[in-house]
Amino acid sequence: MFANWFHPAAAIPKPRRAMALVLCSLAVLATDVAGTAAHADEIAGATMEPGSAVGSHGFSGGWGGIESARFIEYITEGPTGAPTMATGVLATPDGTPPAGGWPIVAWEHGTSGLGATCGISTNPRYDAPIVRRLLDQGYAVVAPDYVGLGAVAATTHPYLQSRTEATATVDLVRAARHVNAALARRWAVTGVSQGGHAALNTGGIADIYAPELEFRGTAALAPPSNIEGVLALAGPYVPEVPGFEGSTALFAAMLNGMRLAAPDTVAAALTPAGADALARIDRRCQREWQSAVRGTTIGSMLQRPVAGSPLADALTGYLRVPTSGYRGPLFIAHGTADNVVPIALTRLLLTQYTLAGTKYEFRSYDTDHEGIVAAAWPDVLSFVAAVLGPA
Known part of the structure; x- marks a missing residue:
């Protein structure tokens, strides 16, 4: 299902390749069948x-x-x-x-x-x-x-x-x-x-x-x-890589959840484009994630590198x-x-x-x-x- 998220590894610089691979690698199929329920x-x-x-x-x-x-x-x-x-x-x-x-x-x-x-x-x-x-x-x-x-x-x-x-x-x-x-x-x-x-x-x-x-x-x-270690490689310098659009969705989903516990830390790390991506993906089911953040890249979401920032520590506590x-x-x-x-x-x-x-x-x-x-x-x-x- 996710083959279109991957391109030959040789086309991507090594640290960024590792980051993109993990960021786009966490989702499994969401399902569509709705159950019905009686009164609780x-x-x-x-x-x-x-x-x-x-x-x-x-x-x-x-x-x-x-x-x-x-x-x-x-x-x-x-x-x-x-x-x-x-x-x-x-x-x-x-x-x-x-x-x-x-x-x-x-x-x-x-x-x-x-x-x-x-x-x-x-x-x-x-x-x-x-x-x-x-x-x-x-x-x-x-x-x-x-x-x-x-x-x-x-x-x-x-x-x-x-x-x-x-x-x-x-x-x-x-x-x-x-x-x-x-x-x-x-x-x-x-x-x-x-x-x-x-x-x-x-x-x-x-x-x-x-x-x-x-x-x-x-x-x-x-x-x-060990996702937090890979995310430490992220920053404004991460380019748009065709075929890796799904990595942005997964990164946005993680940050959207993390801002519930550390709102100021996440807000300080995001550009206006990043804040908009989180607003668009919020409360959406997985099958809608990629379309919700289409046109946004990881690099465009971040004001500064993750490594050495408060966001890095928050990610470690959140994901480890x-x-x-x-x-x-x-x-x-x-x-x-x-x-x-x-x-x-x-x-x-x-x-x-x-x-x-x-x-x-x-x-x-x-x-x-x-x-x-x-x-x-x-x-x-x-x-x-x-x-x-x-x-």
Whole structure:
């Protein structure tokens, strides 16, 4: 899908080539199928505490054909750390739950957009088959929309913000257990692309953030990492490169999310053209990103180089993947032919893990970005079964 974003590498100076490759490499397919929902039931005793369930209802006709699926509204952290409303999906296997309840797998979806109509609760086409495969193994599944991507969103989505990806996931597990008493305390997380980034960040905080749960492990597929280092190469000198128009959209999406937490820092870095690009991409779903910023380049968006600026520090805090602090096993999968999220960035992350003393299992596959779920799935299921035990 993204082949038109790439040109021969030899045509681009090396630092700028690396930056452009990563900036245009983070999106996966957004989907178009809208679910319908019944009126939300209020949850007794709902509070503004993170993980509190506020409402829950079924989907008319099921969610992606999954009849057991329920839509959950719950409280989590917003981009500044203040409480906000988020949404997600809970699905349970058919039949009677085992003693102790169904173990939970959190599924983290890939890039879908920035607005309230872009979440997977209303767009199940890509993710519902993956959720169904987990249900077939006997796991309950929670799937967060992420902050800003659900019907009750109070803010645009803070795209690739490490903290809110993680807290939205953990708090959905908490909320799901309020909605359905047949869920176990033990759980694991897995996801792809942006969802791989979310899974790594979730694994980094899960044990400390929710000690009342039993977090068992993390599986990340084609996760973006070390983006902040590549973005440090950006500046007004970055030229317009035919075929790389999508990189501007992804850069704008990241800055649009980051200005929620650091508005002054982002505003000071942008030219009028940059501010206009963020205004045009705000709350749009991923399929509209490229057209929203057409005619704008990364260079035209920035007043000064990112390196050495306050923006560089803000990007690091916003995007960085933890290299230590994981509880439970850590599994990472990446395709050797991935031109969307380059495998070189994951290899750098693995080096950082080694230096930090973090143990991990890594497997590469002869596939591209869109093929990584199918290629790695048997190993993902084996990993999940090993960390969660019998369903």
